[in-house]
Amino acid sequence: MGKKLLLLICTLLLSAGPLLAQTYNEEAKQDLESLKPGTSNFLARGYSHAGFQSIDGNSSFVSGQYAPILMWKQGDRILFESELEIEFEGDGVQFALEYANISYILNDYAILRVGNFLTPFGAFNDRIHPAWINKLPTAPLGMGHDPVGPTNEFGAELRGAADLGNSKFNYSLYLSNGSILSVHDEDSTSAPEVSLSGLNFEDNNNEKAIGGRFGFLPFNNSALELGVSAQYTSNIANKDFDYGKVGMLNYAFDLSFVKNSIQPIKGNIDIKAQWNQSNIDEFELVLPDGDELIFDQKSSAYYTQIAYRPSLSSSPFLSKLEFVGRYSGIDLPEASEEHGDEPETTSPKVSENGTSNSLRLKSLFTPEVVGGGEEEEVHNEGDRTQIAFGINYWISWRSVIKFSYQITDNNEDTFSGMYLHYALGF
Amino acid sequence: MKFSGISKLLTLVILTTLAFTTYSCSTSKETTEATSNDGLDDLSFTLEKSGAVLWGETCGRCHNAPDPTAFSDRQWDAIGSHMRIRAGLTAEETEKIVTFLQQSN
Numbered sequence: 001m002g003k004k005l006l007l008l009i010c011t012l013l014l015s016a017g018p019l020l021a022q023t024y025n026e027e028a029k030q031d032l033e034s035l036k037p038g039t040s041n042f043l044a045r046g047y048s049h050a051g052f053q054s055i056d057g058n059s060s061f062v063s064g065q066y067a068p069i070l071m072w073k074q075g076d077r078i079l080f081e082s083e084l085e086i087e088f089e090g091d092g093v094q095f096a097l098e099y100a101n102i103s104y105i106l107n108d109y110a111i112l113r114v115g116n117f118l119t120p121f122g123a124f125n126d127r128i129h130p131a132w133i134n135k136l137p138t139a140p141l142g143m144g145h146d147p148v149g150p151t152n153e154f155g156a157e158l159r160g161a162a163d164l165g166n167s168k169f170n171y172s173l174y175l176s177n178g179s180i181l182s183v184h185d186e187d188s189t190s191a192p193e194v195s196l197s198g199l200n201f202e203d204n205n206n207e208k209a210i211g212g213r214f215g216f217l218p219f220n221n222s223a224l225e226l227g228v229s230a231q232y233t234s235n236i237a238n239k240d241f242d243y244g245k246v247g248m249l250n251y252a253f254d255l256s257f258v259k260n261s262i263q264p265i266k267g268n269i270d271i272k273a274q275w276n277q278s279n280i281d282e283f284e285l286v287l288p289d290g291d292e293l294i295f296d297q298k299s300s301a302y303y304t305q306i307a308y309r310p311s312l313s314s315s316p317f318l319s320k321l322e323f324v325g326r327y328s329g330i331d332l333p334e335a336s337e338e339h340g341d342e343p344e345t346t347s348p349k350v351s352e353n354g355t356s357n358s359l360r361l362k363s364l365f366t367p368e369v370v371g372g373g374e375e376e377e378v379h380n381e382g383d384r385t386q387i388a389f390g391i392n393y394w395i396s397w398r399s400v401i402k403f404s405y406q407i408t409d410n411n412e413d414t415f416s417g418m419y420l421h422y423a424l425g426f
Numbered sequence: 427m428k429f430s431g432i433s434k435l436l437t438l439v440i441l442t443t444l445a446f447t448t449y450s451c452s453t454s455k456e457t458t459e460a461t462s463n464d465g466l467d468d469l470s471f472t473l474e475k476s477g478a479v480l481w482g483e484t485c486g487r488c489h490n491a492p493d494p495t496a497f498s499d500r501q502w503d504a505i506g507s508h509m510r511i512r513a514g515l516t517a518e519e520t521e522k523i524v525t526f527l528q529q530s531n
Binding site for chain 1: 475482483484486487488489490491492493496500501503504505507508510511512513514515516517518
């Protein structure tokens, strides 16, 4: 009897092990299941636009760009996001990786993001530039293909949002490689080419850029958001740059006010505004013939836009229309007064006596760096202002036919542009 | 010269915004009074906002608010996280909106 009991206990104990293991396995399996590629959430999305435009008398059909977006959410905390941008440019096709980054949700208030991300500098760059979001076919001056301020970062960022009583705020704080200042032909007697690029995937020096944006939504209906952004780098020049360190400070202010279904005006109002300022420390280059070049780069860009959509109109056609007006401007460093014998206005001027001399350069940000892919009408330098009007017809929440007319003024001439574009988010 | 133009512009923007916010605040107060007759103060009212209301207020700030039927439950889950990160939304509002979208698609 005692033997039988012992045997029974042993059998029970032996079978309990696998049973326990099985329960444990079920849990682990479920955990693992959520990590398998087939069970984590993969999303392929993107946007495109195409159309017809006439700029200063030259008309053309255009097929803007195709921007596939791939996202992969793994478990509850990890999100990978990436965007490719494929565009016709010049004689060929330009292929760019607009961003690719991994986010890890730390808790309700903080997310860690690493990789290449769109700079949270103002709001246009990372929140409004896609063709199906931007209400006009072109980007505001200085915010699209000719930007004042950074557009992409290679770095690490902490971002998040929280309630603050009836208000809300969101924040981003990052460290990144910052921009690169490149000086070519430094040893020839001809004026050197100076360019600034955000594609700094292997930093050219040890100084990192520090930056961030703070957004405040004072009202509990989230209609208004005010944002302040800044980015500072103590050096954007190469480590071995002969002329010392060149610092850069960028800052921006943005505003967004959106209120939908307002009864008295039977529709939606959308106001956006932004101001970007970019200041690069003054630096000088000495040419072999002893002449000095002094670079002084302070640029700004701004825009304000208002849109009205009679969404509550009883006419189904009218309710899909949207009217947009935008005023934008860009102020690039001025050419110095006395440049009579300089045939090329875009190259830096040589100051014979070495005194401070404001110089006019090509726009420092190279077009490749920019998000958006929406062509600006005029690419020449100097101060410009632009006024644009548009009428949109919304076929669905992410597909729109945009018609717009804009006039750009560079203080000497005016250029007009007419656009008929179809933009689709998918 | 330039600056006077810009400051005029900014003044215009600020004034228009103020006009609309005053209006929008007064409307949201009305809603508060109408709904929170059980002694809830403004703060708890904020917390009580439903996913549907939050969807209307939040998802249309940058682009048109997407229709709940546009995506499946799984897709809404990924999009919710994407928007929370990209658009700086709070964890709580994102969760409520995603639940609403998943229930209404």
